[in-house]
Amino acid sequence: MFINIHTHAEIYDAQLELVNLYVGKGERTGYYSYGMHPWYIDKTYESDLKKLKDLAKEKRCLAIGECGLDKLSKVDFNLQEKVFIEHIKLANELKKPLIIHCVKAFNELINCLNLNDNKVPVIIHGFNNNENIARILTSEGYYFSFGKALLAYDSPAAKAIKAIGRKRFFLETDNADLSIKYVYLKAGELLGVNDEIIQMQIEENFKTVFDIDLINSKGKTSSKK
Numbered sequence: 001m002f003i004n005i006h007t008h009a010e011i012y013d014a015q016l017e018l019v020n021l022y023v024g025k026g027e028r029t030g031y032y033s034y035g036m037h038p039w040y041i042d043k044t045y046e047s048d049l050k051k052l053k054d055l056a057k058e059k060r061c062l063a064i065g066e067c068g069l070d071k072l073s074k075v076d077f078n079l080q081e082k083v084f085i086e087h088i089k090l091a092n093e094l095k096k097p098l099i100i101h102c103v104k105a106f107n108e109l110i111n112c113l114n115l116n117d118n119k120v121p122v123i124i125h126g127f128n129n130n131e132n133i134a135r136i137l138t139s140e141g142y143y144f145s146f147g148k149a150l151l152a153y154d155s156p157a158a159k160a161i162k163a164i165g166r167k168r169f170f171l172e173t174d175n176a177d178l179s180i181k182y183v184y185l186k187a188g189e190l191l192g193v194n195d196e197i198i199q200m201q202i203e204e205n206f207k208t209v210f211d212i213d214l215i216n217s218k219g220k221t222s223s224k225k
């Protein structure tokens with residue numbers, strides 16, 4: 001089966017896709033994640049956070065995010081941190097993984113997570129940074145999600161996927177006009193394995209990170225516990 005861990009619109013070419021929704025905006029069918037992207041935090045952030053806290057409890061909301069820190073965002077960095085910390089607290093309260101957007105702020109990201117005693121799995125989405133950063137994030141126990149950047153063989157993502165080990169990653173389309181199946185194919189090529197091996201590995205990774213057995217229940221949510 002194909003799992004698309006992060007997309008902004010339903011593409012329906014994966015058996016399981018996690019559609020990212022900004023607070024309450026967008027269609028709610030299938031499975032999704034709720035969060036406040038660091039580009040779009042604005043004056044209404046306090047009421048948006050309140051909405052988020054309610055919405056995130058929904059059963060079909062499997063993760064919190066995308067959220068995080070971005071040094072290239074026009075939004076004040078202190079405000080980004082403040083909002084991100086609220087996401088960390090919420091994710092830990094609800095015991096749902098975090099899907100992270102991070103640009104040029106990995107030290108601050110790690111500090112925020114550690115200072116707030118984060119215990120939930122962290123997935124760094126759209127990863128396309130060097131192996132050194134990948135190693136630091138791996139040593140923190142984080143997971144990665146790779147997308148379009150894998151299509152270029154000499155991209156940092158293409159090198160990082162080989163360095164981090166198969167148990168630590170997911171694949172995504174994000175907002176690219178692209179089939180998730182093609183991303184699986186590219187990941188397989190880079191790792192020198194059949195893409196069916198990638199499918200099986202990502203299923204395993206999914207079961208490890210998400211405390212929910214979606215895979216055997218054909219789309220119906222059923223908790224393992």
Ligand SMILES: [Zn+2]
Nearest residue numbers: 020066174175
């Ligand atoms: Zn995204």
